[in-house]
Amino acid sequence: MSFIDHYREVFGVESICRVLAGHGLKIAPSTYYAAKARPVSARAVRDARLKTQISDVWRADFEVYGGDCRKLEAERERRERGPALVHHEGGPGPAC
CATH class of the missing domain: 1.10.10 (Arc Repressor Mutant, subunit A)
Structure with missing residues (x-):
């Protein structure tokens, strides 16, 4: 989560998630946004x-x-x- 937070302004959430998925860490952008919205x-x-x-x-x-x-x-x-x-x-x- 903090990795995406750190780089999202530069690369965008969707791009980061796509690259992470290519390295075996599958996280959908919707999962990231849902986690950020949770209290x-x-x-x-x-x-x-x-x-x-x-x-x-x-x-x-x-x-x-x-x-x-x-x-x-x-x-x-x-x-x-x-x-x-x-x-x-x-x-x-x-x-x-």
């Missing part, structure tokens, strides 16, 4: 909020949590008694 899911909103909280905890504690994500998650839960999140997306902070 953001509750899961995506929650993940963004938690990702920010986890990064804040990591930075506030001098970025010392390293690879032990249990400590990082325990600290985040202490700060906000919310449910645990299995970190499934890359970004700033440790990769859990």
